[in-house]
Amino acid sequence: MRARSLSAMVCACVACGALIACTPSYDWRTIMNNDDGYEVTLPAKPHAEERKIQIAGQPMTMRMQTAEANDAVFAIGTVVLPSADPALQRAALDFLQQGLARNVNAQPVARATQIDLAVGGRVLGSEMEVKGQGGNQRESRTIHARFVAHGMHVYQVAIVSDKAPPSEQSDQFFSSFKLF
Template sequence: MAGAALLSACSPTYDWREVPGTDAPYIASFPAKPATHSRAIDLNGMKVTMTMTAAQVEDITFAVGSVPAADAKTSLASVNAMKTAMVKNIGGTVRHEKMLPPALNQLQVIDVEATGKAAGNNPGQSLILFARFIAKPDRAYQLIVIGPEQAVPREEVDMFFSSFKAN
């Protein structure tokens, strides 16, 4: 019984809740209470404001980012720039990349799995990034789960990605 208590104390708790986007039309389930922030970014020469809603469970971050797009061409370019930036942020190497069939009103959906190294508080720590990039005619989204390579449960990644619905 003591072993079971010890094991449960070591594993993260996922308290899933549906959260609507604050500035973008979507809903997603997060494993903890998220916070939302917006800031100006440069996506390969395009100046946009990205709004990021993120929650953290132990050392694993779950986030949805969105940027407005003037048209389909801009949305597709934004998705590609976001993908490049996310992998670059961890000095990463793409392990898998797959185009998914787009749903209604989606132009493109790309899933990426990449490995890299942490900077900041844990420099050199091995990280794994799971990301989904979605281009819609007027908006680009990125869904990310990132954390220590051995700590990110794939079933939680699947739960997060499958919960996302862009209106």
């Protein structure tokens, strides 16, 4: 059930990307998400959606903001936890990492990275890049994602594409993500 929900969400993001594939370029804009506690620069006007998921046997909601540019989907997913319990944070991070990797039939291998805070400073997060076959047509997909838990929120910041966007576009997206 969990894998289907996350898989359906990523597939929906990819499908949205296919519908807007004619977007000719990046039109960067800063988005402040006060409800979920972050700011980010997205390459197009964002779309929002929400899905019910189960993490560690508990029903939760995952909210997504996505934007499409040049055949890539840029997405920020936020799960609000019932508490800031470190075990629950870890379970949510594992759930998100494994779900994204499973969408392209890959194994998640994450490495440590630092995520900026809007007020200065950083918190420890993780980063992974997986490649494989995904979607109904089993197309080649690359997913580059960062994950972080901060208080009662767990975040997934990802780019899903059939080929990686130029590094300066990826760098702009990932470096612009800041937590409140």
